[in-house]
Structure formats: structure tokens, C-alpha cells
Amino acid sequence: MTKEPTTSVAVSPAGEAVPLSSRATRAAERRAAIVDAAMEEFIARGFAATRLDDIAKRAGVAKGTIYLHFKDKESMFEELVRTVIVPVVAKLTALPPPTGSVRDLVEAFASNFLKEVIGTRRGDLVRLIVAEGPRFPSVADFYYREVVSRGIAGMRALIELGIARGEIRETDLARYPQILVAPAMIAVIWQSLFARHAPLDAQDMLRVHLDLIFGERRTT
Amino acid sequence: MTKEPTTSVAVSPAGEAVPLSSRATRAAERRAAIVDAAMEEFIARGFAATRLDDIAKRAGVAKGTIYLHFKDKESMFEELVRTVIVPVVAKLTALPPPTGSVRDLVEAFASNFLKEVIGTRRGDLVRLIVAEGPRFPSVADFYYREVVSRGIAGMRALIELGIARGEIRETDLARYPQILVAPAMIAVIWQSLFARHAPLDAQDMLRVHLDLIFGERRTT
Amino acid sequence: MTKEPTTSVAVSPAGEAVPLSSRATRAAERRAAIVDAAMEEFIARGFAATRLDDIAKRAGVAKGTIYLHFKDKESMFEELVRTVIVPVVAKLTALPPPTGSVRDLVEAFASNFLKEVIGTRRGDLVRLIVAEGPRFPSVADFYYREVVSRGIAGMRALIELGIARGEIRETDLARYPQILVAPAMIAVIWQSLFARHAPLDAQDMLRVHLDLIFGERRTT
Amino acid sequence: MTKEPTTSVAVSPAGEAVPLSSRATRAAERRAAIVDAAMEEFIARGFAATRLDDIAKRAGVAKGTIYLHFKDKESMFEELVRTVIVPVVAKLTALPPPTGSVRDLVEAFASNFLKEVIGTRRGDLVRLIVAEGPRFPSVADFYYREVVSRGIAGMRALIELGIARGEIRETDLARYPQILVAPAMIAVIWQSLFARHAPLDAQDMLRVHLDLIFGERRTT
DNA sequence: TATGAATGAGTGTTCATTCAT
DNA sequence: TATGAATGAACACTCATTCAT
Numbered sequence: 001m002t003k004e005p006t007t008s009v010a011v012s013p014a015g016e017a018v019p020l021s022s023r024a025t026r027a028a029e030r031r032a033a034i035v036d037a038a039m040e041e042f043i044a045r046g047f048a049a050t051r052l053d054d055i056a057k058r059a060g061v062a063k064g065t066i067y068l069h070f071k072d073k074e075s076m077f078e079e080l081v082r083t084v085i086v087p088v089v090a091k092l093t094a095l096p097p098p099t100g101s102v103r104d105l106v107e108a109f110a111s112n113f114l115k116e117v118i119g120t121r122r123g124d125l126v127r128l129i130v131a132e133g134p135r136f137p138s139v140a141d142f143y144y145r146e147v148v149s150r151g152i153a154g155m156r157a158l159i160e161l162g163i164a165r166g167e168i169r170e171t172d173l174a175r176y177p178q179i180l181v182a183p184a185m186i187a188v189i190w191q192s193l194f195a196r197h198a199p200l201d202a203q204d205m206l207r208v209h210l211d212l213i214f215g216e217r218r219t220t
Numbered sequence: 221m222t223k224e225p226t227t228s229v230a231v232s233p234a235g236e237a238v239p240l241s242s243r244a245t246r247a248a249e250r251r252a253a254i255v256d257a258a259m260e261e262f263i264a265r266g267f268a269a270t271r272l273d274d275i276a277k278r279a280g281v282a283k284g285t286i287y288l289h290f291k292d293k294e295s296m297f298e299e300l301v302r303t304v305i306v307p308v309v310a311k312l313t314a315l316p317p318p319t320g321s322v323r324d325l326v327e328a329f330a331s332n333f334l335k336e337v338i339g340t341r342r343g344d345l346v347r348l349i350v351a352e353g354p355r356f357p358s359v360a361d362f363y364y365r366e367v368v369s370r371g372i373a374g375m376r377a378l379i380e381l382g383i384a385r386g387e388i389r390e391t392d393l394a395r396y397p398q399i400l401v402a403p404a405m406i407a408v409i410w411q412s413l414f415a416r417h418a419p420l421d422a423q424d425m426l427r428v429h430l431d432l433i434f435g436e437r438r439t440t
Numbered sequence: 441m442t443k444e445p446t447t448s449v450a451v452s453p454a455g456e457a458v459p460l461s462s463r464a465t466r467a468a469e470r471r472a473a474i475v476d477a478a479m480e481e482f483i484a485r486g487f488a489a490t491r492l493d494d495i496a497k498r499a500g501v502a503k504g505t506i507y508l509h510f511k512d513k514e515s516m517f518e519e520l521v522r523t524v525i526v527p528v529v530a531k532l533t534a535l536p537p538p539t540g541s542v543r544d545l546v547e548a549f550a551s552n553f554l555k556e557v558i559g560t561r562r563g564d565l566v567r568l569i570v571a572e573g574p575r576f577p578s579v580a581d582f583y584y585r586e587v588v589s590r591g592i593a594g595m596r597a598l599i600e601l602g603i604a605r606g607e608i609r610e611t612d613l614a615r616y617p618q619i620l621v622a623p624a625m626i627a628v629i630w631q632s633l634f635a636r637h638a639p640l641d642a643q644d645m646l647r648v649h650l651d652l653i654f655g656e657r658r659t660t
Numbered sequence: 661m662t663k664e665p666t667t668s669v670a671v672s673p674a675g676e677a678v679p680l681s682s683r684a685t686r687a688a689e690r691r692a693a694i695v696d697a698a699m700e701e702f703i704a705r706g707f708a709a710t711r712l713d714d715i716a717k718r719a720g721v722a723k724g725t726i727y728l729h730f731k732d733k734e735s736m737f738e739e740l741v742r743t744v745i746v747p748v749v750a751k752l753t754a755l756p757p758p759t760g761s762v763r764d765l766v767e768a769f770a771s772n773f774l775k776e777v778i779g780t781r782r783g784d785l786v787r788l789i790v791a792e793g794p795r796f797p798s799v800a801d802f803y804y805r806e807v808v809s810r811g812i813a814g815m816r817a818l819i820e821l822g823i824a825r826g827e828i829r830e831t832d833l834a835r836y837p838q839i840l841v842a843p844a845m846i847a848v849i850w851q852s853l854f855a856r857h858a859p860l861d862a863q864d865m866l867r868v869h870l871d872l873i874f875g876e877r878r879t880t
Numbered sequence: 881t882a883t884g885a886a887t888g889a890g891t892g893t894t895c896a897t898t899c900a901t
Numbered sequence: 902t903a904t905g906a907a908t909g910a911a912c913a914c915t916c917a918t919t920c921a922t
Contacts, residue, residue, distance in 0.1 A: 023901075023905095023906080026906090027906075030906090030907090044354070045268075045355060046266060046267075046268060046351065046352070046355065047266075047268075047269075048265075048266060048267075048268035048269040049267075049268040049355070051890090051891065051892090052891075052892065052893085053890095053891075053892095061907080061908090062907065062908045062909055063892090063893085063908085063909070064893085064894080064895085064907070064908055064909065065906080065907055065908075067892095067893070067894080068906065068907075072892075072893075073891095073892065073893095127350060127351075127354075129413075130347060130350055130351065130409055130412075130413065131266065131347075131350065131351030131352070132266070132351070133412070133413045134264075134347075134412060134413070135265065135266065135269070140413050140414070141417070143413075144413070144414050144417045144418075148414060149417070149418070170428065170431055170432050172428040172431065173428060173432070175424075175425075175428065176403075176424075176425040176428050176429075178403065178406050178407075178410070178420070178425065179403050179425065179428065179429050179432070181406075182402035182403045182405070182406040183396075183398065183399050183402045185402070185405075185406055185409075186398050186401075186402040186405055186406070187398075189350055189405075190398070192350075192353070192354060193349075193350065193353045193354070193360050193364070194360070194364050194368060197361070197364045197369070198364075198369070200398070204395075204396075205395075205396040205398065205399065208390065208392040208393060208395065208396050208399065209396075209399050211390055211392065212390050212393065212399070212432055212433060213432060243881085246881095247881085250882095271915090271916065271917085272916075272917065272918085273916075273917095276884095281882080281883090282882060282883040282884055283883080283884065283917090283918090284882065284883055284884065284918090284919080284920085285881085285882055285883070287917095287918075287919080288881070288882075292917075292918075293917065293918090463902085466902095467902085470903095484794075485708075485795065486706060486707075486708060486791070486792070486795065487706075487708075487709075488705075488706060488707075488708035488709040489707075489708040489795070491894090491895065491896085492895075492896060492897085493895075493896095496905095501903080501904090502903060502904040502905055503896090503897090503904080503905065504897090504898080504899085504903065504904055504905065505902085505903055505904070507896095507897075507898080508902070508903075512896075512897075513896065513897090567790060567791075567794075569853075570787060570790055570791060570849055570852075570853065571706065571787075571790065571791030571792070572706070572791070573852070573853045574704070574787075574852060574853070575705065575706065575709070580853050580854070581857070584853070584854050584857045584858075588854060589857075589858070610868065610871055610872050612868040612871065613868060613872070615864075615865075615868065616843075616864075616865040616868050616869075618843065618846050618847075618850070618860070618865065619843050619865065619868065619869050619872070621846075622842035622843045622845070622846040623836075623838065623839050623842045625842070625845075625846055625849075626838050626841075626842040626845055626846070627838075629790055629845075630838070632790075632793070632794060633789075633790065633793045633794070633800050633803075633804070634800070634804050634808060637801070637804045637809070638804075638809070640838070644835075644836075645835075645836040645838065645839065648830065648832040648833060648835065648836050648839065649836075649839050651830055651832065652830050652833070652839070652872055652873060653872060683884095683885080683922080686885090687885080690885090690886090711911085711912065711913090712912080712913065712914085713911095713912075713913095721886080721887090722886060722887045722888055723887085723888070723913090723914085724886070724887055724888065724914085724915080724916085725885080725886055725887075726914095727913095727914070727915080728885065728886075732913075732914075733913070733914090
């Protein structure tokens, strides 16, 4: 994903293959390559310790090229987070059809989260935001506005639905949707930090947690 | 606490009047001042962005002095985390008398955690470790060994006791003590990142979470 | 003059209506636009601090276009000075008819100089040459050969005429025509540097200077 | 002058020679070395084209050392001009005893100027200020305030004295002391730019100029 | 032991120049 | 011919580390 940013369709300098990559396309590809590479590096080393040289090398572009797309290192970091988060938000907003039990909904959600976030680049991004948030208020703000507040609102709606339908007994839970997602967040962080000491079966843990909330065991 | 480290009469963790500071005492004081200052700076800026100059200034010592106590910046960071964590571990190990209900125990624990960690320097330390862990495996290792694994073990013991006594119904919880502490960890991180967007009543949230686990409401 | 260089109908130094701009005309226009823009920028910032980007933007051409007209930044600077200086030299050479007194001649000359040079772009060019001369020997050489030596020769001729006619008493002046033009040069530099501190009435100053040389007061 | 900035008294690592250079002295020496080196480089290349690396090398210090004495390149340039100009001002202010004729005074002054400025580093400094003044208003301001305005005032006083004593006929000259110094300034610039094309006998030229002002020839 | 001046490798950023389109 | 995206060498400035005092 990060390795081959240079050509989109044809490589042959001869010409037979149609050069489908317009100037704009090429530019977009380069930008994407830079974003990917930067993501990788920022996650691995944090903002301050990341060298633009390394990003450029990894992206397969010259250092100066970065400055055609981003004002400076800080803006790059900020825009990067935005760029990467937006599609996640999109998926998050694309709520699944409200059929079946609330538990099913939440479980589907959790399952998706497990697949898409925990142990992936996106999970590392969460850790990155936790790490750099205090030094990048704009990033923390953006993340709160776009992800956290929406996520909390969505969870709250689900919880209230669960309460209304009698699936959830603990009515106060609606005041703290954070509780619903806390184990998932912990799982994300755990995988980054302690996976090699004690691997965590995130899926099973989340199931137990849902049992706690929805009251009964599910036979998977 | 961090501002006046140069005093030669000293406070001493215990409290008796100190004999006017021997050479060794002076050295220990200086080291403590450096540790305090470094803690503050590392938390505020992260490892890479922290300047030894600033640490020295804040500690009231010359830059060179730091090198009389620590080999280099990395070692300082690693030892620092150890130094600061040890007393926390001590308290954590000093488990309270096993009288009363398990819920009472856990609640006392949570209350202590609220007071001692959330919204304090120590809470920030947790975030710091999350942030820098991947780049400082030794720190992550140490933290896992000294804090996390012990904490998990302790929680598991409590949970098993709760199950044995019939206070906790969800027997699988013993497999994932992380669930018990997840909301507390989330609260720590939340305060660092989103407090100004949406302040979180950590105490109330933890109570709701315990209601979930222990099944019934507590009248505070 | 510098703002709208892209016009395709053109002005042509002469004045006749231009035949809708041939390819060659277009090229000449572009080159002129670049020269104007470069002049402006070099004067404002000096050679080293001037960016080709800015010149291109001001000239309304792409950066690469500059390289179709000039080999590189240095050549551009050198050719630029030549290009701008040539018409000045032309005027200077077009000595006015030698009628009337020498003082009248010199005064006409000074008056022209005041109008055409002091406080104008051309005056700034003089300062630019003073500034960059040492780093651009070819420019200094060219300027000396085309402007200074001719000017000195011309002044000397005038002075000798003045001496022959008895208008100038100080015969040694012929050895140092620089003295004749010194106040004018100082006025040029003064306007660039100190005008806002203490504006200088160049015209009046030159009159006083001529009184000094020609011995009597002139009633303006 | 610029080459040996490192030790002030003794070199021998042995120790017999008294190490007269205190810490403060050493620092002052280093600063002086940097100032000298910077002066040399700025004069040779102008502000923008001068590399701190070269200044450091020439001064015999590490690049970082420069930043112990100056905030950045700009401040260095500004302070440099101040530092170098101040002693000149001092001499200028130390007006010679007002005995003898005004012409004698002015001639002494000119003679001193010839020796101390024309063809020396200080003369180049004047050219440097002319060159960089527009981009460093603070430098132009300082130069005007400390040198130009004082110089003009001093010259005017002399001229008025000359008029009062009947040595100077042209009473309007008092309004433009610039005329008095113009040839000297021109000489300074001429030496920097055109000396190799046509060397100028500045001393003789100034004498002719004074003849013009004071009316009669002096037998040297 | 403590200092802080000095060092110089390292990094973000700029900009003249090139070249595929 | 004209473009402007891409390049990468160059440069100002920083900061961990050393060491003479």
C-alpha cells in the first residue's frame, strides 16, 4: 500500500499502455503516498522524532515534494490525521439497518471495530492521537468533534434504544456511553503496548463485557 | 513541589528534621529536583520534544549536572518512569484489610484511584507511557511488569472473591480484569484530552460501572 | 508599467499600431515583462534574496519560461543591468546642442538627471550596482565602461569648455569630474536610505553646488 | 586581525605562562573574532549570500557558538554594524582643537577620513550599509542617527564658522553640508567598485574640492 | 562535585534548476 | 514555446553531550 506510489496504470516508457494517469491523478497519488508514509513514520516514532527525510524516502519522493502538498511538518501531521480519519467517520456514520436486537447491533459494531481498528494502523492512530493530542490541540479538537462526540452520541442512542426495549437494565448507562466502548479502547492500547507480554483476546473480552451489559450469555 | 528544589534543609519523605543536609543528602535532593522537573517536562512535551536545557532550568541546576546523575536523555527517561512508579506500586501493593464486601473494597480502590491518579501528574504519566511505550520497550516492559501485571492479578483476585461470595454473577469477568479497570483508564485519558470539550464526572461514571458489575444500586 | 505584461496587442517603443503580435513580438514582450519584474525584485531585495518564483509571478509567466530567455539567475541579473542601462546611455550620449553657456548645459543636464534618475527606479538601479558590484565584476565593468567612463569623459569635456570660456575658474576641476557629479550621486543614495529621516531638496542642493563651481548666483 | 582569535596571552598547555584570559575575557575574544569574521564575510558577499558556516570557520569557532552571542543572522548583522560603527563615532565626536583656520580643520578631518576610511574595511562597511540599508531599516536608522546626522551637524557648524570668518563665500553651503562630504563618499564607493579600472587619487581630489569651497589654492 | 560555554551532527525548510507534458 | 511539478543541494538553526575550570 505504501510501496508503489509512482505509477497508476502503465510503466512502459514505450507508450502502448494507455497513460491513464493525468497530471492531477499523479499529484493525488503522490499525496497519498506521502500521507501513507507519514502515517507509518509518525506512528512508529511520534511527531517530534519523525524525520521528513524518512517520510520522503518511504514515499519515494524528494524531500521538497512534501512541501508542495503541506505547509510544514505540523500542518502535515494535522492534515494527515484528518485525511485518515474521515473515511472512518464515513463508515461510522453509515449506521447499519436497525433490524434485530440492540445487542446484535452493538455486537456487529464491535465485530467491525475489532476487524477494522484493533491491531491495525488505525488502532495505532488512536494511540498516536492520545500521545500527541496535548501538543496538538487542533488534532484533539478535530478528533473529538468528528469521532468521539459522534461516537458517544451514537452509542447513547443505542443504549437508550436498549433500555427502551428492555434489553439493558442499567438505565444510568445512557449517561456514560464511554463505559460501553471503554474495553474496546483498552484493547486497542493493549495491543500496541503489551501484546507481546500477554496477548489479549479482544473479541472474547468484548463478548464478556456485552454479557455484563445485556445481562445474559450469547451462544456464539 | 517542583519550584523550589534547591533548599538545603530539605523535607525528607518521612518528616523528621533533616540534619542540615550532608553531601549525600544534597545529591539526593538534586536528583529529586531533576526527576521532578524532567517528569513535568516530559509530560508536557513528550520525550523527543523535551529539552535538557528546560529540565535543568526548572530543576535549578546546570545542564552538566544532569549528566552526573543520568547517563543520557534516554536513561533519564527510563529511570524517571521507574522512580515515579515505584511509590505507586507500593501503595497498590499495600492492599487494604480484606474486611467488608468486595464491592466496598473495589469502591475504596476506585475512590483512591480517582484521588491519586485521575487529573493528576500521575494520570499524565499513564498517558506518557502510552505515548512513548512503543519507542521505549524497556519502559513498557517495566510498566507491564510492575504495574499492569500486578494490577491485573490483584483485580482478578478481587473478582474471584466477588464471584465466590456471590457478589458478582458474571463469572467470565475473572478472565478479563481489564474490563474492571477500563472505564478508569478511559477517564484518565479523557481528562487529558477532552476535559475542556466535555468534562467527565469520573466518580459517577465509575459508580455506574460498578453497578453494572455488582448488579445493584448503591445508595451513596 | 510592470503590472500588465501579458497584453498581446502591445505598445511598441515607437507607437504605431502593432500587427496583432507575431510570435517574435510575443517573445519580446515576455522578455520585457521578465526584465521589468526582475528589475523590481532585484532592487527591492538584492540579488541573493530575490526569488525567481516572485519574478515569474510578477511577470505573469511560469518559472520555467524564465529559462527560455536567460541561462540562469546570474546571467539574468547581468543581462538585466545591461538591458536597462542601454537606453540611459543613449540619452546620455545624445548630448544637447552646445548652444548657450556651459552652466546652462550643465544645469539642463542636472535637471534631466533629477527628473530621470533621483527617486526613480533608475536611481535605485544605481544603488543596486553599488550593492552588488563587488560580487558581479562583469556588471561593475559594464557599468564603468558604458556609463561611468563616458559620463566622466563627457563631464570633463564640459568642464574644459567651461574653463576655456572662463566660466570655471578652478582649472584642476578638469582632473576630477567626479566632483561635479558627486552631489548628484549622493542625492540618489540619500533618497533611497534617508529620505524618511530627512528629505533632501536635491534640486536646490545641485544649484548651490553649481554656484560653487561657476562662481556666481543664478536667479531662478 | 581575524586569524588568531583563540588565545589572548599564553598558548602553552604546560602552564608556566600565566593564563591571563578569564572566562569573560575568552568570551569577549570569541565574540570579537565572530564580529571580525562576520564583517569580512558580509562585506565580501552581502547579507543574504553570507553563510554562517563560513563565518564560524573564519572565526575559528563552531557554528553553534555564534548563537551564544547572537540571536540569529539578522540580529548578528544589525549588532555587527553597531559594534563596528561605535568607535568610529567616538573618533568623529572627538573634535580636534578649534585652533587655526577652518580650512585647516576641514583638511585635517579629510586627511583623517582618507586614512581611516577610504580603501579600508570601514569604507567597505559604508558600501555595505548602502547596499543592505533598504532591507535593514534598523541599520539605516542607526547609521543615520549615529553617523550621518551627527556628521551633517558637525560639517554645518564648520561651514558656518567658515562663513563667519569669511573663509567661505557661498553662504548657501550651510544648508547642504552634504556637498562638503560628497566627494569623500564618492571616493569611498569608487575605491570599492572602480579602483582597478581607474584608480582615484582621493587625497588630491579632496584638495581640489576644498579649493572650490575655500576659494584659493593651498601650497602643500 | 557543579558549572555552562563550546561543540557539531542533525533537521526543517527554501529555492534555483530541470524536464515531462 | 510554455508550463509548473519535482528535485535535491544548501543553509539557518537546535540541542544532546562534553570538558575545562
